[in-house]
Amino acid sequence: MIDAFLFVGLPYLAIVVAIVGCVWRSRHERFTMSARSSQFLEDRQLLFGSAPWHIGVIVVLLGHLVAFVLPKVWSSILTAPGALLAVETVGVASSVLAIAGLSALIYRRLTNARVQAVTSTGDLILVVVLLLQVILGMMSALHFRHGAAWSTGTVVPYFWGLLTLSPDMTYVADFPMLFKLHIIGAWVLVLLLPFTRLMHVLAVPFAYLWRAPQIVVWNTTRRRRQAVQATVASESRRAFLKGAAGVAGATGLMAMGVSEKTVNFFKGPRPDAEAEADLLQKKLERLQITAQERAYELERQRNDMILVARYAELSENKGKYFIDYQMQPGLAFKGQDGLPIVISAKCTHLGCTVGSDLDAQGRVLCPCHISFFDIRTGKPNEGAPARTPLPAIAWALVDAAGKVVASRKPGQPIQGRPAAEVLAQCSLYITKPGRDLA
């Protein structure tokens, strides 16, 4: 019964009172919506109390807020190794900071005469509840560790149950007393919101972060001049700080990015054994290709004639590929007169290798962009992408005794007319451009 009041009744009471109270106060007593600064009365101790308190409590509250609003995102972040430890550490460190700051504030409020003069009972109640709440929170964090992780499955559903008007107490019933007190403390603080200076959390002066500095002074000529000087000084200081922060930030980011890249670059990849073996295999193939190519080139440099095929291997409708003196592909056919036709197989359009099959009109096809070349003249068909004919290649027929029985140079008539039975014994060679055959 008491649980039902503390975990369902109290929250709704607190929320309703807080909303109504805050709206009423912000409409009727606008100018009381502040923390009622006492900086004028005492500023030294205030600095060492207020700054740590606010920094610590804001960090802790942001952690609570993210866990409540985005529980899935939050728990996925925490699955990263080390993240949970980091979050818990930051949380505890921030609460220690907050407790230290709040203690300094309480000490100041209780010992400084000027500050006491403006202190109300509400202030004292609030500050004590706040201190207790933070201590309770920190103790919960220390006793029941990894609260950042387990809270997403317990407190967060409880909280959302309340918000969606379907309160479920089963989540809360089994909590240890310490943690129950922390939750109750939270609702008490919500309840206190409209009645105390705590309401200043709703009037966060964000604009303060970028507005120009304002200096309040008595309006005399001397003071005005001083104020102008002070404004100029603080303006230039602001400009310098902003610039320095920008440059430092940019340099830091760039240094981070560049060092991340360079460290990994020099660390190098760690390919697995299989990839390593593939790489070696690839290099071996390349070396073989190069060696073979060298052999071909040497052959073409040293020899005035290169064997293409035996005459018997030539066909009338299927060309035989070979590599010519320019190290380009060539094609050899048997012509209708029985003598060879030898032309370059490198398409004059974009250098593809043309096909070796002859069609009905005695043409070969370059498959890349569809050009038909007549093998007798080398000329491409009308409207083909290729414009210039495939060049003819000088050749010679050599009989079994090693004697040249027929030959042809590009643009010249065939020399020699061997008989059919001699032809059958011949081999087809290409001859070096610009060399006369012996």
Added chain:
Amino acid sequence: MKLPKQLQRIEEYLAERFPVEKMNYASMVKKKEVPVHRLSWGYYMGGLALFFFMVQVVTGLMLLFYYQPTVSDAHASVEYITNHVPGGALVRNIHSWASSLMIASVMVHLLTAFAMKAFSKPREITWVTGVALLGITFAFGFTGYLLPWHQIAVNATKIGLQTVEEVGQYLPGQMTAWPAAIKEIIQGEASVGQATLSRFFALHVIILPLGILATLGIHLLSVQLHGMSQGIDGQPKRLEKFFPTFFLKDLRVWGVAFMALFVLGLCLPFESLFSYPLFEPFNPKGSTPDGIKPEWYFFWVYYPLELLPLWVIMLGSALLGGVLVGTPWIFRNTSRRTLVILAIAAGAYLVVMTLFGEQIYHLFKG
């Protein structure tokens, strides 16, 4: 003239170009001033080229950690850098982009220095070392192009070196064979192969860097000794301090350049600018890729070479080389107005040939 007198003249000449009394911090840095006028942007071009050179040194050294200069491994190691080494593609891409940007800024630097008459006495040595630096930079481009050992690289190098051999046809008697012999000395063997790759690699990473550092040292020393050239006729309206004002502005330009380079390197692979997919490894049996072209910075000489007989180009380049080296003496008495017009004409030629060279080629060759 007697020998001692000649020596004395040489000494006087050098003393004027390298004034020892100015070789100190006060006059080289503290007192140096930079004129402010409408051509002032030209003063940044040399620094920009220097910046890109420094980028090249750093990225080049990084690539050196993984690159292997052998015919069987070169392309595989470049692939390895691109696909496996963390950040390797970025480093290589920055190296490619910065090479082009360095050559572009060197070219603009040459034209602006010419237009501002920055070669007039006592800055002759600055100009001549600058011309040497230009040559070294082009040599960097030519040797570096071969190193990835892909189809385009090897075939382009073959064609480039072939040009040397073709000079032979214009030489009389025995000399006909000399250019072919010179080509083989450059190549190290009968055709472009392992020997060529080894010596291009040595040139690219050791010899040319040493050469450029030495030349650059003299170039920068002369620049600091003699200060910025006035740049325009008549007194400039205003002078600003070299250090720190101009130096900081220079750094800002470098920062922007680095930013642009980094973004380019990250987003746009240099190879995507080529219209043909020919970056497979060099395969000797594969046909020479058609439409093969050198890098853009050789277009200004490449397309004329394709269009005109070789002897015209030889004559032209000999003339150009002579004029470039001799500029300080040839244009000694030319007014800056004329120089600006000449520089604009040369710049226009370079831009037109680089951008529309192919169209011009097809216009004449069909």
